[in-house]
Amino acid sequence: MPTLTEPPPPAASPRAYRRTTSPAVRLVDKFTTALITTGGLMVIVAVIGILVYLVSVVLPLFRGATLTAAGRYPLLTPDRVNQLWTLQLDEHQHRGFILDRQGKLAVFDVATGKILSDEPILPATPAITAFTRTLRGGYIGLGFADGTIRLGRIRFTDAGAEAVLEDPLTIGKKDVPVHRLDYKVSDRREVVTVLKADGELVWDEVTRRENILTGKITTKLAKHDLPYQPPAGHTNLPDYLLQNSQGDQVFLAWRDGTVQRYDLRTIDRPLIAETTDFTPEPGIELTNLQFMFGDQSLIAGDSAGSVTAWFRVHRPEAGTADQYRLVPAHKLEAHTGPITATDMSTRDKCFVTGSTTGDIWLRHMTSKRVLSRVTLEKSIRATHLTPKGDAIFALDSAGHAHRWAVHNPHPETTWQTIFGKVWYEGYDHPDYTWQSSSGNDDFEPKFSLIPLVFGTLKATVYSMLFAVPIALLAAIYTSQFLDKRLRMPIKSTVETMASLPSVVLGFIAALVLAPIVENRLLQVLATFLLIPVVVLLGGYLWQMLPRHVTLRWEGWPKFALLLAGVFVAVLVGRVISSPLEAWLFSGDFKAWLDGRVGTAIPGIATLAWPVCLAVVWYAQHKIITNRLNQTLAGRSRVVVGVIELGKLLAILAAATALAWITGMILTQFGMDPRGSLVGTYVQRNTLVVGFVMGFAVIPIIYTISEDALSSVPEQLKSASLGCGATQWQTAVRVIVPVAMSGIFSAIMIGLGRAVGETMIVVMAAGNTPLMDVNIFNGLRALSANIAVELPEAVKDGTLYRMLFLAAVSLFVMTFALNTVAEIIRQRFRKRAFQL
């Protein structure tokens, strides 16, 4: 290795002395290097830190539940465990009870399994033949061999649990045993449906009246007979009778899987709506059928271990009596053995299933997910999910009790439910839905980010459609055409526009612009089409003016004329909008948008018009430009001007005609833009958002692209002008392509701003999380959603984490956008900057 020798000591001459850097300079240099490095690193660390934090908040959404064993003990004899009506624990997991078929209520201490009391709640006769209990509230219904029923309630008390039963009520013929009954109590009504052993099926509404003098409450039943018509081949009585808490749907089910549904929405005209097979495969029996919390879905467990959630959807084409049909909406993962026990959560769509093979799975219906699983050696006889959903209690066939603590914070969220289509109860088909809260407590929150991502993209696309042309044309104009002395003042004016707080813009959009646009919708739209047309026509007329006039009017007068042109366009728009509305849209544009009046032709024609214009323009360019130029060569300016103006008018007319014909043809094929691109008008809509958000991003796009355009090397401009190109030709053919990378970043930065923009969308977009491309409808953007819902979100709750996930998605979107933008920009740059 070569040894490093000390540099020779500085020579005495001042010149040589200067060659060494002074220690102070070195120190400052080292210090600043360290400072900048630290600063830079800290920025990177901060960004990564934020991302890591966001992700750490979001991740628990995708974790399942955890079960922790919390004790096991022998509780019942093996005989008794096969004789259970029900098993319940109180919400503190302090006391529990079982009710057996003999009517004995055994109360036990949950922690130890010690039986505290074991008393019959009824006299021994008549024998109990049917039992039902509500999922919440502890209401029970008992059916007896003598044909009576008793309603009541079992509640936890300080001592343990007590059963309170009302007096027996006779249903149907005396001494015909009750076969099955179902009793439902809701805020609005109490209903009980009873099937007697002789096939009498009765639906009763329960009313109570209090005697003011004695204080005694008498219970009355308003009876309605339902037709009992078992499907062919079903001589035995059904094994399951269920009804929902509204009391308008009653289900009879047999062990072979046949399910008969009654529609009782008009109770005086009961309908047997449909008969379905819940277990279509031969030989499979229905071993368990229960309502999911909310009483809309039926959870069916069968002897093959399958678990399926069925609910009613509107299917007019299915040919059922009430146009609804039961569909197996969610097929969940199957157990290996027959389902023997199921219990539903009383707060969400979670439930526990137990099988003969000893499996106990905690599941979630909508996400189809098995959140957690445990396996015991013995077959499961009963399972219970505690009222708070924080423990699972199970009894096996040996009478042993098992208890697990459950940690299950976010059962409903999976990648599939967040980013995929989910079939929620009551919906006709799987869909992307965001609905985080609602008034009722059996509401299921729907967390799909897709409508929000869609909303963000929709707002972005429409605002960019508005902003990009204006900002780019303005940038081209200031950088290439405007007097150099005016450039800086105008540019800084536009830049100050950017400092307008977006909340102010949103405010203006919602309170000023939205009503104006609503009242004069067609006028606004017509003006937008007219401004470019009028300015274009003005340009042609300008060309026809004699040379000395144009020279004299080059500066301010021309600018004033331009403004006058815009003014004329506004005026014309105002004048023609109502005749136009009368002529094209049957006099009411909004009714036309609703699809209530008129045909699709004007809509298609309007949408197709720009495309038709481009087509016609291209065609004339290909066909007649050369010939026309040759004939025009040498003619005077005015003649050329008139001919060119005539050509322009002809092109506009041809485009209009072509658009109209397209409209007629497409209408013949049944196409109608209403319902897709345009549709029912809502006051807070994307058009308004597009305007205002466009206004917010115009300054950014404008300044950055203006910088890019004016930094194009002067010699390229000179070369083009020197070739005889006009300034416009120079701008379009040389300047813009060279500045493309800058313009592209400008657009991308504008896009990034639009994607993340919050206040404007919060205030002007209506915040309806719809997936509707209709420009006249509202939207909800990711950012707005975070702003609107965060105040309601409970810390570490599912909504809270979902909002963080929305933030991460926003981050990912902007990141992806910027990355793509940067890659493309580098491409342009490579091409353009080898100059």
Added chain:
Amino acid sequence: MTALLERPMKTATPTHAAPPLDAQTTETAPPVPPSLADEEMVLEVRDFCLWYGAKQALFDLSLKFPKGKVTALIGPSGCGKSTLIRSINRLNDLIDSVRYSGDMLLNGASIFGKTVDVIELRKRTGMVFQKTNPFPMSIYENVIYSLRIDGENRKSILDETVERSLQRAALWDEVKDRLNESALQMSGGQQQRLCIARAIAAEPEVLLMDEPCSALDPIATGKVEELIYQLRGLYSVIIVTHNMQQAARVSDYTAFFYLGQLIEYDATDKIFTNPGKKQTEDYVTGRFG
């Protein structure tokens, strides 16, 4: 001589009015030196003055440029050569502060007249700049740029123009197989010859070159000079150069400017071997500049 050397003192104070004509016309060279008498003229400059704001850059120039010949404009930096050449196609119009008086005639038609269409004028002239400036397009598109902007899109005409122009610019053999590649991939010398091809594609009446070789290496310079030499007869070339040898090699006539004034204008060999003015001699022999 002394009067000439005193002139900078005079111009140092901004002149807002037209310069004193009498003093100048007597000193500057005649518009057509005797040696040019037989030539047919393509461009005539008449009493042309130009100001950048308050600062006068050209003083009362009157001279004629011969058709089909190469005329070199020489003179020290800042003497107004570029200003003059950029006035011929009115590229100076882009500078807001520029004012001028006098006129020029391109084949008899006024350049600065009130009714002149600048765009049309520029189509009649071609210009090659000091810094090579091909457009970021293909070689092919570069050459036919001036046809494209006229809306010409007949393939046969475009192909023909490309081949003719590139051949005249002595570039055809080098690039004929890669006409659709980016012009920016060419070497500096090739780029400058491409710019010449672009300038001559529209068959300009006069070809203006502002120090076309000053950014090129000696070999590329040699090739471009060779090309300019070959262009005589086909085009009327006005070339600005501060390289004496170059002026001597490529031009037929040479005009010497100093501080915005035309000092001497004559056949090139006369200027370089036997200049009429002491100042010209000092400049061409490298004593100042």
